Amino acid sequence: MKLDKLVLIVVVVLGAAVLTAWASSLVIAALAVPYAWLALLPAALAGYIAWRVIEERLASAEDDHYDRIEK
16 A cells, blocks of 8 residues: 555545544534534535535536546
């Protein structure tokens, strides 16, 4: 496995761990403090936008231009 691929995997895993901790702290705060659930709305919106961007990127054949280039 190449070093750049290994680093990418480590960064993605660490990023997922940080996002999980952040989201869980928002949920805990929402349960403990009234109106703290409003903080969950921007988090949900950011997650939805990220999901749509990734979904669009995976479904778009136009973005696969570099996949057809000989290496």
